[in-house]
Amino acid sequence: MVDSYDVAVVGGGPAGGSAAAAAARAGASVVLLERAGLPRYKTCGGGLIGPTLGALPGAPPVRATVTRASFTLRGGRAVERSEPEPLLFTAARTELDHWLAREAVAAGAELRTGCQVTGVDDGPEHAVVTTDDGVLHARTVVAADGTSSRLARAVGVRLSRVDLGLELELDAGPLTEAWADRIHLDWGPLPGSYGWVFPKGDSLTVGVITAKGRPAETRRYLADLVDQQGLDGLRVLHDSGHLTRCRAPGSPLGRGRVVLAGDAAGLLEPWTREGISFAVRSGIAAGTAAAAGATGLQQRYAAGVADLVEEMAAGETCLRAFERRPAAFHALIGRTPVGWRQFVRLTRGDTTLARALTHRSVRLGLGVLGAGFAG
Numbered sequence: 001m002v003d004s005y006d007v008a009v010v011g012g013g014p015a016g017g018s019a020a021a022a023a024a025r026a027g028a029s030v031v032l033l034e035r036a037g038l039p040r041y042k043t044c045g046g047g048l049i050g051p052t053l054g055a056l057p058g059a060p061p062v063r064a065t066v067t068r069a070s071f072t073l074r075g076g077r078a079v080e081r082s083e084p085e086p087l088l089f090t091a092a093r094t095e096l097d098h099w100l101a102r103e104a105v106a107a108g109a110e111l112r113t114g115c116q117v118t119g120v121d122d123g124p125e126h127a128v129v130t131t132d133d134g135v136l137h138a139r140t141v142v143a144a145d146g147t148s149s150r151l152a153r154a155v156g157v158r159l160s161r162v163d164l165g166l167e168l169e170l171d172a173g174p175l176t177e178a179w180a181d182r183i184h185l186d187w188g189p190l191p192g193s194y195g196w197v198f199p200k201g202d203s204l205t206v207g208v209i210t211a212k213g214r215p216a217e218t219r220r221y222l223a224d225l226v227d228q229q230g231l232d233g234l235r236v237l238h239d240s241g242h243l244t245r246c247r248a249p250g251s252p253l254g255r256g257r258v259v260l261a262g263d264a265a266g267l268l269e270p271w272t273r274e275g276i277s278f279a280v281r282s283g284i285a286a287g288t289a290a291a292a293g294a295t296g297l298q299q300r301y302a303a304g305v306a307d308l309v310e311e312m313a314a315g316e317t318c319l320r321a322f323e324r325r326p327a328a329f330h331a332l333i334g335r336t337p338v339g340w341r342q343f344v345r346l347t348r349g350d351t352t353l354a355r356a357l358t359h360r361s362v363r364l365g366l367g368v369l370g371a372g373f374a375g
């Protein structure tokens, strides 16, 4: 006897956990297949912005509430800003992803960990999902298997951009208090690059991201950031790297009985490389569409992620301007009230990048600073 489900979800990150919970809540029988054991480590700043919190099925485990931010341009003099209300929150991905998987189970999904999917074959009645633990059948499949997604390759996803993020997870030790409610962002020396320090309670995540293909310079940038922020000497808990990727416009979001969510689909904000909210929101859209069956699946899902696709286009525009003139972004966000206000509204989810870019003062400010947008 082959196990049979309405929906099989591949990957237990924020996209897969959200998809499984959404599909189970919609009344489908769901299996969530994750190749690792949970909890598992994922290289990530763990920054949670308003759109993520608004989409999650409840209150996630949070490590820090951020009210202060400092900014530097290529390690130069810092500008500091603060707000009475939280700008964003941070989570440890070990905890966040495990919590989401448990939410999916609470909603009725079956969770199988240590179960790697090796192939999906479409059939007239169901998809045949092959794993290293045997075969199962599903009417629809949500592929949420991240940046190395084999299912995305099978679907034929096209990418416009791949970035490499390098991170150190540090034992915060004596710096725990000083960083408890504060983030740091550095607009970096490589085109489109930036670095960050994010607090996670008793640990700090320091990381950098830039276009893939310059590993030595990327590593040098990370070492310089650690040095500039006075973090050398802290005990290293994790030293890792991971890719992010952005879909090309018009890239397929699925095929037949399969839809792709999160990093697998290349759904990610191109400028900040914020991906958790894109994973959660596309996961919910995918799970909801998959629960309603294979007929019309692709159309339902495309409609469900249309706003994310639009946000990605705004992010691309922003990234191109940022690549040309990072100093303009530094000046706008760090030194002008309108730039800071828009940054705060973005992190809280009170506006979208698409809307922020149409703000007259933002366009004017970036234009004056030499990083105006075309059109």
Ligand SMILES: Cc1cc2nc3c(=O)[nH]c(=O)nc-3n(C[C@H](O)[C@H](O)[C@H](O)COP(=O)(O)OP(=O)(O)OC[C@H]3O[C@@H](n4cnc5c(N)ncnc54)[C@H](O)[C@@H]3O)c2cc1C
Pocket (backbone or CB within 6 Å): 010, 011, 012, 013, 014, 015, 016, 033, 034, 035, 036, 040, 042, 043, 044, 045, 046, 047, 048, 115, 116, 117, 118, 144, 145, 146, 147, 148, 149, 150, 164, 165, 166, 167, 207, 208, 209, 241, 242, 243, 244, 261, 262, 263, 264, 268, 273, 274, 275, 276, 277, 279
């Ligand atoms: C350095 C760095 C820092 C980042 N910081 C932030 C941040 O601060 N905030 C933010 O919003 N975003 C951040 N991102 C982006 C964010 O981490 C990703 O966009 C997000 O993890 C995407 O979630 P996902 O569920 O699509 O994929 P993942 O989280 O990668 O989950 C995919 C899951 O699928 C599993 N899997 C893979 N293949 C198979 C298979 N064949 N069978 C079964 N399971 C499989 C994997 O084990 C994994 O658990 C960062 C990214 C990087 C690289």
